[in-house]
Amino acid sequence: MSDIERRVREIMADLFGISPEEIDAQASPDTIKKWDSLNHLNLTLALEEEFGVTFTEDETMEMLTFELVAMTLAEKLAG
């Protein structure tokens, strides 16, 4: 789990222009300036590229904190 979390943090860092340390479990579009709706879509696409998964429309719309992103991703990779 922690390796997935590390990789997700690094991708978010690249996309949002911040350092991985600034991303805590509850990080969200409310707390991170560059996590806007466009960059949320970029995040979805970048995670799909990195992990070889595909998110549904609903998953995309619902995974709006770091914790939720990591969990949704982990479930996909497991199942």
Added chain:
Amino acid sequence: MDFLSFLGLKLRDAVAEAGRLEASPPGHLPPFHLGVLRNISVEPALPYVKWAIGAAGFVPAVYLAGYDSVLPETLDAGGSLYVPEPDLIWIALTLDLLAPKIQKDYLSLSGAEAVAEADRTLEFLASALQNIRKNTWAPVMLHNFLEPVFPPLGILEARAERSQTRAVRALNDGLLKIAAEAGGCHVADLNRIRAFLGHERFIDRRMAALAKAPYSGETWKCLAHEMYKFIAALRGRSRKCLVLDCDNTLWGGIVGEDGLAGIKLGQDYPGSCYLEFQRAVKSLRDRGALLALCSRNNEADVLEVLDRHPDMALRRDSFSAMKIDWRDKVSNLREIAEELNIGLDSLVFVDDSEAETELVRRMLPEVWTIWLDGKITEYAERLAGCGLFDSLAWSEEDRKRGDTVRAEVARKSEASAYSDVGEFLKSLKMSLEIFRVDEFSLPRAAQLAQRTNQFNLTTRRRTEGELAALKESGEGDVLCLRYRDRFGDMGLVGLAVLRYPEEEAAYIDEFLLSCRVLGRRVEDALLWACMEAAKRRGARTVRGDHLPTQKNSQTAEFFPARGFLKTMDLNPGARYEADAAAWRPSNLDCFEIETGFLEGA
């Protein structure tokens, strides 16, 4: 940057790189203003587009116009689309909002209604481009429209007298005409991109639903690559010479070990893959690229294959330079560039050896290196699709370029036999034709303006449309120079643009020559023609600038060495001036000059 490398880009890397470019742009890179008009969401494309602009050597500055606001934006002369002056305008439209009935409800239209809808759509596009051209000569990239994957008439679609497919094709034909009329436009072919990717990879249903961004990341990358190729062609950054290894590149096996009969080249696998690859190479030559060989071999072994193997698509005279010896490839590549008088950044190097390509990549980073990785069935397509040699014109000069450069080598070796340059030049029996640009020479003239990096005094990079407009307006003269000598006809190799901004003064706005006619005083003949044209216009003073770039340093003393005086520092560069009546040309007696430009104005 070849196509496959582009496709391999990761979104996170593109975003990070684009962010770096925008946050701290390297000082020596010029800015590139991109204006974007659209009726779909293109935001997901922007990281790739910015990356492409960066790869082309510029710092991107993007103005993204509001959703579906093409007409108001193109009509607003003082708006952000035009101020600051754009370097490219990207128009991303789909028929969903532009012609919804054709796109989503074709069968409900009567024949007359379908025609009216199509006409209205084309008129809209024509006005948008006309509005743009009233305000700027910036090049424009548009999209054509997608034919339906699931046609409304099913299996009848192909045979029906009218259909959605036919309607879209007619729109696409109309769009090409409108783009040609406007000038400086590239229509990106979405149908071809979709043919490459396939429908499932082309669309992104989720992004379409959530964000009205109908295309997948791969499609956006293909579009960014189209833009990259367009910018590269416009700015003289397309590559000019393909340098090839021999063993396991042009044929299977090693000729030094397997012998002429033992190498794999022919109608059957695996030789057929190499033959296909050779055909792709030959096609690039016919398009206008130069070919060179760089192989570690005994020269005689390779020449035997070139001359005697029955299944070669390439022969000795396909190549403009050959380095077949046991020296290192880095030195040989440098020599090839020097012999052909082109920069290292005009070369593409192809080799099957990972070690060789790594070494070249490290030592000569300006050379674009392609490692052929053993998947021989893919080789031909990798070359055909690389997109590194794209140009905006294709003329006889291009088809014959390989031959004229070979003649060049012949000239050079003859030159070394003469101790007196003047005697040598006279022996060439050079014949120049200097004439005003016309519709036939216009594409080649623009191509020269876009490609010429070294002997180019001001590097203005005018497009066909800009040259035509200048000529038509009567406010300038566009002079072309055609070169022939006893070795052959090189075609159009020189261009000069004169403007007349004030009474009795002429300004040499562009002055450039293909590097293949340097060292022959042809520039003196072209300068003489400029002075004559200026005098005919009543100019008493002729001015010209030298604007330095990384590549044109050999032209720094051009004006002072020919009787012009410096009047101003331009920092960078300088302005020079001469009195039209008092100016005397250098000795032009080694030329026969036809002066068509002296008639008419």
